[in-house]
Amino acid sequence: MKPPFNARAPSFDADAIKATIQRALVSAGLDTTTGPMHGVTETIRRALCSRGLGQAAPSFDSQPVVEATARVVPAGEDTNPASGREPSIRGAQQRPGGFEAHEFSNGAGSRAYKVYVPAEKSDAPRAIIVMLHGCTQSADDFAAGTQLNRLADEHGFLVVYPEQAAHANASKCWNWFKPENQRRGVGEPSLIAGIVREVAQSHGADPRRIYVAGLSAGAAMAVVLGETYPELFAAVGAHSGLPYGSAHDIPSALAAMKGGLSGTAGLKKVADTARTPRSKTVQAVPVIVFHGDRDHTVQQTNGARIVQQARDAHGARAGDAGLRARTEAGVASGGRRFSRTVHTDTEGQARIESWTLHGAGHAWSGGHPSGSYTDCTGPEASAEMVRFFMAVPNTALSP
Numbered sequence: 001m002k003p004p005f006n007a008r009a010p011s012f013d014a015d016a017i018k019a020t021i022q023r024a025l026v027s028a029g030l031d032t033t034t035g036p037m038h039g040v041t042e043t044i045r046r047a048l049c050s051r052g053l054g055q056a057a058p059s060f061d062s063q064p065v066v067e068a069t070a071r072v073v074p075a076g077e078d079t080n081p082a083s084g085r086e087p088s089i090r091g092a093q094q095r096p097g098g099f100e101a102h103e104f105s106n107g108a109g110s111r112a113y114k115v116y117v118p119a120e121k122s123d124a125p126r127a128i129i130v131m132l133h134g135c136t137q138s139a140d141d142f143a144a145g146t147q148l149n150r151l152a153d154e155h156g157f158l159v160v161y162p163e164q165a166a167h168a169n170a171s172k173c174w175n176w177f178k179p180e181n182q183r184r185g186v187g188e189p190s191l192i193a194g195i196v197r198e199v200a201q202s203h204g205a206d207p208r209r210i211y212v213a214g215l216s217a218g219a220a221m222a223v224v225l226g227e228t229y230p231e232l233f234a235a236v237g238a239h240s241g242l243p244y245g246s247a248h249d250i251p252s253a254l255a256a257m258k259g260g261l262s263g264t265a266g267l268k269k270v271a272d273t274a275r276t277p278r279s280k281t282v283q284a285v286p287v288i289v290f291h292g293d294r295d296h297t298v299q300q301t302n303g304a305r306i307v308q309q310a311r312d313a314h315g316a317r318a319g320d321a322g323l324r325a326r327t328e329a330g331v332a333s334g335g336r337r338f339s340r341t342v343h344t345d346t347e348g349q350a351r352i353e354s355w356t357l358h359g360a361g362h363a364w365s366g367g368h369p370s371g372s373y374t375d376c377t378g379p380e381a382s383a384e385m386v387r388f389f390m391a392v393p394n395t396a397l398s399p
Contacts, residue, residue, distance in 0.1 A: 097153060099143075104195045108187050109168070113195050114139040116149045116159040117203070127157040127209035129389060130196055130225075130233075132218030134240075134373055135173040139163050142215070145364055145371020146382045155386060157209075160199050162192050176220035177253035182245060184228040188221065193229050211389040213237030215364055215373065216298060220246075223287075223306060230283035235392045237385040239290040240298050240362050243305040259299035284314040288353040288388040290381045292360030300356070307354045311343065314351055323351060332378030336360060353388055355379065 097119040103112050118126075129152075133142035139161035143149050148159045164172045174181075174188060181187040192212075200207060212233045214222040219241025226236035227244050247253035287310045291303030314323055323343040331337050336357060343352035357365050357379075365381040367374025 097149065099149070102195075102198075104191065104198055106190060106194050108190050109165075111162055111165060111188075111191050111195065112139075113160060113162040113199075114143075115199055115203075116143065116152055116161075118153045118156055118158075120153070120156065122156050125204055125206035127155075127390070128160060128196065128200060128205050128211070129157055129386070130160045130162070130192070130210070130212040130222075132162060132174060132192070132212065132214030132221050133164070133172075134214070134216035134218050135169075135171045137172065137215075137218075137372060141371050142218075143371075145367040145369075145374040146215075147368050148382055148386075151382060151386050155390065157386075158199065158203055158205060160196060162195050164188075173217040174214075174221040176217055176224055176242070177247035177249065177256075179248050181221075182224050182228070189225055189228050192221070192225060193232055196232060209234060209389075211235045211237065211385075213239070213385055214241065215239045216241060216362065226285040226287065227283050230285050233285065235286040235288070235389050237288050237290075237381075237389070238303070238306050239364055239381055240292065240295055240303070241289075241306065242298060242302045243309050246302070246305070256302065257298050259301040282313055282316065284316075284351070285310070286351050286388075286392045288355075288385055290355045290357065290365055290384075292357040292362065292365070292375075294359050295362045297362035303354065303356075307341075307343075307352055310352045314343075314345075330379075332366070332380075334366075334377035336365070336375075336377040336379065338379055350388065350391065353384075355381070355384070 098115075098117045100115045100117065101112065102115065103110055129148060131142055131146065131148055133139065137145075143159070143161060151157075152159045164174050166172055168188075169175055176182070176188075178187070181189060183189070196210060196212075199205065200210065210233055212222045212225050213236065214220070216239075219238040222236050223238055223241060223244050226233050242256055246256040287306065289303050289306050291298075291300045293300045311323060323345060325341055325343045327339060327341040329337070329339050336359065338358060339356045341352075341354045341356075342350050343354075344350050355365070357375075360375055360377075363373045363375035364371070365375055366378040366383070367376065367381070369376055
């Protein structure tokens with residue numbers, strides 16, 4: 001049986017056309033990264049994107065709807081590591097910062113990863129955003145599609161791209177559905193957490209500002225990390241992903257992807273032992289969710305369940321008076337209509353944010369077409385996640 005998220009990456013004829021034109025411009029000695037020729041490449045991109053780029057901030061309807069170098073460490077090591085204007089995404093090109101390749105190993109195995117370090121020096125400890133790719137993708141592919149490296153240059157944070165190994169999954173999917181990968185201190189969560197700690201230590205990052213986001217299988221794994229390592233990750237971003245504990249093997253994963261509850265039900269029938277993950281979250285970690293309502297790879301109900309799990313976790317906190325939700329509708333400049341619901345605590349701090357992308361499929365919203373599984377019509381998930389993350393410090397750590 002093929003593993004979940006084994007969808008073939010789409011073929012972008014528009015990308016090939018744009019790449020051919022851009023190569024011709026470069027061959028003619030024209031710089032397409034800056035100045036007037038950069039504008040030409042952006043015009044090409046807009047023309048090839050059927051409904052526009054979605055570069056500007058989304059606009060909201062006026063009437064909101066208010067709802068009441070490898071290092072080996074033990075797999076279980078739990079050592080802690082040591083916003084102004086709205087971000088924007090522009091055309092893809094080589095960034096001036098450094099894109100470093102590394103490998104990390106522990107008792108669970110080894111994984112390659114890349115780190116993007118902004119060119120501009122900083123005396124203050126940097127934040128970290130960890131980006132988990134989807135199936136068939138790589139660090140380079142995901143970086144190109146999400147444009148996080150450009151946002152890192154703009155805001156000064158580090159970006160970490162762990163890569164799934166082909167020997168672990170033939171389609172390079174993170175194995176979020178396996179019980180051993182839904183627990184702390186073992187499996188893929190321990191590898192990713194180890195990578196993050198290694199980067200945080202080597203770069204002197206701010207331990208209170210480490211965030212994790214992903215697409216599809218990567219989003220499902222990001223949700224797992226928020227539950228299993230809440231002291232490490234200040235917030236989670238899930239694009240087209242699945243809730244925690246929604247599957248325990250391949251058949252239940254396939255059912256969960258199609259919107260079924262068999263995965264969760266299967267987990268509920270098994271005793272909650274050290275080897276069996278829970279089917280609900282208990283860690284009140286802030287989360288931002290994006291999901292298309294025409295996603296036929298991972299049904300939108302999964303995004304709604306991520307939000308419900310987060311609401312339940314926040315509601316279970318001692319002394320928590322509950323969250324208030326406000327929903328507003330809008331349209332991205334590329335033409336994509338969306339609904340955004342923000343859940344705030346009693347102090348007005350956003351704890352959960354959910355974006356429903358009307359008419360969108362299984363692709364990174366507002367992504368650049370140089371990467372696979374991207375939808376350039378917006379709104380820009382990358383920019384919105386950065387905004388959300390930068391506003392949510394990790395309160396699980398003492399100052």
